[in-house]
Amino acid sequence: MVVLVLLAVDLAIRVIAIIVVPRNRRPSTGIAWLMAIFVLPYIGFLLFLLIGSYKLPKSRRDKQHAINEFIIETTEGIERVSDDHPWPPWFKNVVELNRTLGAMPLVGGNDATLLGDYDESIRRMTADIDDAQRYVHAEFYILSYDATTKPFFEALAAAVKRGVIVRVLLDHIASVRAPGHRKTAKMLDRAGVTWHYMLPVQPLKGKWQRPDLRNHRKILVVDGEVAYMGSQNVVDRSYNKKSNLKRGLKWQDLMTRLEGPIVTGINAIFITDWYSESDELLLRETRAITDDVIDEDPRALDMQVVPSGPGFDGENNLRLFLALLYAAQERIIITSPYFVPDDAMLYAITTATQRGVEVQLFVSEIGDQALVYHAQRSYYEVLLKAGVRIYMYQAPYILHSKHFTIDDDVAVIGSSNMDMRSFSLNMEVSLMVRGAPFVAAMRGVEDGYREVSRELTLEEWHKQPLRSTILDNLARLTSAIQ
Numbered sequence: 235m236v237v238l239v240l241l242a243v244d245l246a247i248r249v250i251a252i253i254v255v256p257r258n259r260r261p262s263t264g265i266a267w268l269m270a271i272f273v274l275p276y277i278g279f280l281l282f283l284l285i286g287s288y289k290l291p292k293s294r295r296d297k298q299h300a301i302n303e304f305i306i307e308t309t310e311g312i313e314r315v316s317d318d319h320p321w322p323p324w325f326k327n328v329v330e331l332n333r334t335l336g337a338m339p340l341v342g343g344n345d346a347t348l349l350g351d352y353d354e355s356i357r358r359m360t361a362d363i364d365d366a367q368r369y370v371h372a373e374f375y376i377l378s379y380d381a382t383t384k385p386f387f388e389a390l391a392a393a394v395k396r397g398v399i400v401r402v403l404l405d406h407i408a409s410v411r412a413p414g415h416r417k418t419a420k421m422l423d424r425a426g427v428t429w430h431y432m433l434p435v436q437p438l439k440g441k442w443q444r445p446d447l448r449n450h451r452k453i454l455v456v457d458g459e460v461a462y463m464g465s466q467n468v469v470d471r472s473y474n475k476k477s478n479l480k481r482g483l484k485w486q487d488l489m490t491r492l493e494g495p496i497v498t499g500i501n502a503i504f505i506t507d508w509y510s511e512s513d514e515l516l517l518r519e520t521r522a523i524t525d526d527v528i529d530e531d532p533r534a535l536d537m538q539v540v541p542s543g544p545g546f547d548g549e550n551n552l553r554l555f556l557a558l559l560y561a562a563q564e565r566i567i568i569t570s571p572y573f574v575p576d577d578a579m580l581y582a583i584t585t586a587t588q589r590g591v592e593v594q595l596f597v598s599e600i601g602d603q604a605l606v607y608h609a610q611r612s613y614y615e616v617l618l619k620a621g622v623r624i625y626m627y628q629a630p631y632i633l634h635s636k637h638f639t640i641d642d643d644v645a646v647i648g649s650s651n652m653d654m655r656s657f658s659l660n661m662e663v664s665l666m667v668r669g670a671p672f673v674a675a676m677r678g679v680e681d682g683y684r685e686v687s688r689e690l691t692l693e694e695w696h697k698q699p700l701r702s703t704i705l706d707n708l709a710r711l712t713s714a715i716q
Contacts, residue, residue, distance in 0.1 A: 303337075328666070346675075373449075373503075375450045402428070450650075486633050496539065535667055552576075614690065648664035
């Protein structure tokens with residue numbers, strides 16, 4: 235009797251899975267989940283119940299929609315950009331795509347400075363916090379109090395003492411897993427900072443969503459005048475993990491310091507996330523972009539903020555990246571620490587090389603996450619055969635920067651990796667920049683990477699041992715489960 239019941243349950247699980255799992259999913263993702271459920275029905279089904287939904291709770295998505303409508307209403311018709319230099323013919327459609335998906339307009343009159351020195355980036359952010367007069371908004375995937383970041387935290391405390399409003403958001407799971415998280419929380423409380431965890435997984439407090447839906451953004455806004463964004467967390471570049479220290483690993487990141495109307499757009503991202511976590515809508519700190527005057531300096535940059543994540547209906551960052559990859563006419567240079575493309579992105583990149591576009595990819599020679607590292611490697615042969623030049627940033631550094639350039643026209647920098655986690659599961663923020671000075675500065679960063687990297691050749695790749703190929707292919711299969 236017991237055997238018959240188990241067989242009936244097993245059959246029911248398989249039938250339900252065939253009906254439910256593939257719905258509104260990529261075929262590759264649906265097949266991966268079905269394989270997991272059919273091979274291990276009970277475990278696979280429980281895992282699907284736990285992490286099968288890649289959408290945030292409806293209440294949070296409703297908040298995102300409300301904020302989007304507010305942004306669209308308050309920025310209607312203010313795509314205020316310079317027309318001194320003609321746009322590439324395809325650029326207008328990409329701007330419209332981003333506006334439709336993420337609500338943010340393209341605005342001109344901005345200035346940007348790239349910061350590729352890890353410690354210098356923290357020093358510059360600290361210095362701007364020291365100058366704050368009204369408010370500081372800090373939002374980071376990982377925010378950790380340690381010897382490297384101590385001045386940053388002391389600047390926050392000093393700001394509170396002189397009457398500045400300091401608000402901090404940090405991802406719950408990522409920050410709690412970081413060494414010294416209790417010390418960090420105590421420091422924030424002691425400093426008088428108002429702070430919240432992002433996407434907390436606290437079922438006893440009624441706060442629950444899929445545990446691996448994370449807020450991966452890294453932004454800082456000071457007084458609505460200066461903003462920072464990019465790939466860097468506020469933590470020592472070793473991340474203070476014993477395994478990293480043992481291997482001597484150091485993270486290499488890229489941030490950008492921004493001034494101009496775009497700061498309002500960056501601040502809108504913070505306001506959105508603050509509203510989601512606290513139910514407090516910071517209208518006082520919301521300044522209309524129309525209040526800004528466009529800088530007539532020919533070096534001024536046109537910029538557009540593109541938020542993305544499970545709070546949106548579409549994969550905003552993936553759609554932006556694909557649009558730019560297909561628009562490129564001469565050169566694409568991609569930097570991504572975790573490069574695990576879906577079929578659409580893989581086709582866009584290989585099609586670019588077939589169209590005669592030069593494509594370069596910068597990745598790390600070594601990895602800090604074994605599963606992602608091997609999944610990434612499984613794509614190298616296809617890329618190399620297509621003509622993509624792969625540069626491997628040499629150990630012991632983990633190239634954690636996330637950016638790419640299209641021809642000499644457009645650059646994108648932000649928190650988003652080029653993998654399915656960043657496209658579907660993480661809340662990310664990207665910045666699209668049009669302007670020759672910025673693209674030239676980014677080219678300088680890429681040249682610096684190239685000097686300390688070695689190029690991977692197809693001949694070298696074919697010499698890798700069989701065990702590596704097996705590990706790479708197995709890891710690639712797991713990457714489809716979302």
